[in-house]
Amino acid sequence: MACLICGCAAKEIPPASTFIEIDCPECGFFGLPKELADKIKSGECRLHVRRNRDYLAMRNEQKQGPWITPVDINIYQLLRRHGIGDGD
Numbered sequence: 108m109a110c111l112i113c114g115c116a117a118k119e120i121p122p123a124s125t126f127i128e129i130d131c132p133e134c135g136f137f138g139l140p141k142e143l144a145d146k147i148k149s150g151e152c153r154l155h156v157r158r159n160r161d162y163l164a165m166r167n168e169q170k171q172g173p174w175i176t177p178v179d180i181n182i183y184q185l186l187r188r189h190g191i192g193d194g195d
């Protein structure tokens with residue numbers, strides 16, 4: 108499947124929980140809630156490429172797992188809003 112951040116060819120790893128794990132050559136390995144993944148797949152919302160990569164890099168520096176959580180999506184504004192150009 109395509110990476111849910113940038114659309115690159117990536118592999119989806121079967122979820123062990125409510126999280127979907129993605130291993131993308133550009134974004135690296137990360138997980139996000141299945142509920143959010145379903146919304147992205149259906150086109151209901153999109154993730155912001157640069158912000159998500161920055162966010163994952165920050166978590167890596169802080170020795171945290173590469174998980175995009177619902178709380179952090181709000182804090183770091185990781186979702187792109189429809190109809191508003193906000194870069195990449």
Ligand SMILES: [Zn+2]
Pocket residue numbers: 110111112113114115117131132133134135
């Ligand atoms: Zn990617």
